[in-house]
Amino acid sequence: MGRYLIRRLLQAIPVLLGATILLYCLVFLLPGDPIQALAGEKRADPAIAALLREQYHLNDPLYMRYWYYISGVFTGDFGETYTGRQVSEIMSERFPVTLNLALIAFAVEALIGVVAGVFAALRRGKFLDNIVLISTLLLVAVPSFVLGNVLQLTLGVKWAVAPISYDAEDMTTLILPGVVLASASLAYIARLTRTSMMETMRADFVRTAVAKGLGRGRVIVRHALRNALIPIVTFLGVDLGALMGGAIITERLFNIPGIGGQLFQSVYLREGPVVVGIVTVLVLVYIFANLVVDLLYAVLDPRIRYA
Template identity: 50%
Template sequence: MLRYTIRRVLQIIPVFFIATLLIFIVIRALPGDPIRAIGGERTMPAATREALIQRYNLDKSLPEQYVLYMKGLILEADMGESYAQRRQVNDIFLEALPRTARLAGLAVLFQALMGIPLGIWVAVKKDSAIDSIVLVSTIFMLSLPVFLLGSLAQVFLGVRWGIFPISGVNDGLKSYIMPSMVIAVSLMASIIRLMRGSLLDTFREDYLRTAKAKGLGRGRVFGIHALRNAMIPVITVLGIDLGALLGGTIVTEAIFNIPGIGFQITQAIILRDNTIVIGVATFLVIAYMMINLVVDLLYAVLDPRIRYE
């Protein structure tokens, strides 16, 4: 396991540099003038403009800018300074990250708590009326836009019934429950269908018939042999969803007025604030690779047949 972990980390390093290089080049090469994010519509003196260009290393070539950026990131954990906000990207990011992390974490938690049991239930009730109803419902959930579901939740759960706050984060954890459930409903359909299909495939495996023939109890056969193995692809999807949500909650954050990473990315793109976009994208690359590594390592826990050499 240790050797496998080290090998996977070593594989991640070149992928990280290639991914961040591509992100850096694409963002920096976009048309437009990032210095305008500082001055806005005001006319900027030529001397001031030149000083800002030098300050943000915009007078250097793209490879030189990338090397300087990575040097600051690796040696000092410095993501640079925002053009528009005139603050360190680290500070902006550390303010936004906890909000998005709570939103994404709760969404995946609700997705798992609702989707996995329903998937197990319909697998056990295969070809029944319940199975058909749930499968049809998942098609409806997959086709329902997040902005529509979010608006309906605000009207009924927020305004009419007053169960949750309509928007903002002033009510602590309670503020994140409704938006995270909106995301979870959109994602839950895939988990239900995946859990059902994976469990049905596992039911047909020879080792389950062998376990039953040896006289193992039904609960032991189901819980230890069937369910653990069926959970492997589900865990993979949950990990992918968590990584994707860290940077993919833009619509939800806009609907519920949550100033998280999605909000900062949107504002940075509008204002051409490249340092924020690059900094957030760099973090998402790291987070996504780390989550995938953890998911890979969980395989051995869920399925003892898997051995990492």
């Protein structure tokens, strides 16, 4: 297991380098002058603009600018904005908010999605199965901003059972945005769980467990569900990073000061260091989540071993 972990961590280095190189080129090869963007509609002072370009290495070749950036990343320095603010400071303010939102959405989609999928699989073709299929189809079809507005109007304004805007001192204000953020993934997980459970319930080892006289609950939980969770865990591992990176609409809808809104603002203002820094951390989240998923395979299925 130790050798496997070391090998996976070493494999993460070229993945990180490749992702950051591609991102850095996409961001900094865009047409336009980021220094002029600071001045808005007015023309930037030539002397100040030249000083800023020299300070932020904008006159250097792209590969040299990337080297300055990536060497700083490995020492914990993500650079600074063109206004002189540290990117790490911005991320330390924004990332905890988005992480809390993503974890709530992750818990909602994992719990409700798996439970709904299991019950639908056990009652295939019956009323509950049809309800799950119809509701998940609606969740996939309805855009998140439409669902968010509907829930804000009904639960927040009309019935007043949930807050409709974010409060940094009250974590319960993230529950409703978390449900909105998790809606589409919840539907996918429910359908994936349903399909995986139906396939597993027809497996030979499940029929053998039933023939040996084991209780229905033990057969479902200890044998069928445990093996059916492998593709679901794979989806959840990838989706954790997607929840953090795809929270732009939800954060703006509920006025949440997370990385989604910051990423949108930075792209609009052409703050390349902030965009690259945020996405670099998201890449690290993806790498870590996939590593955890691979390790969970061995827990769910004892036949899987990592030498």
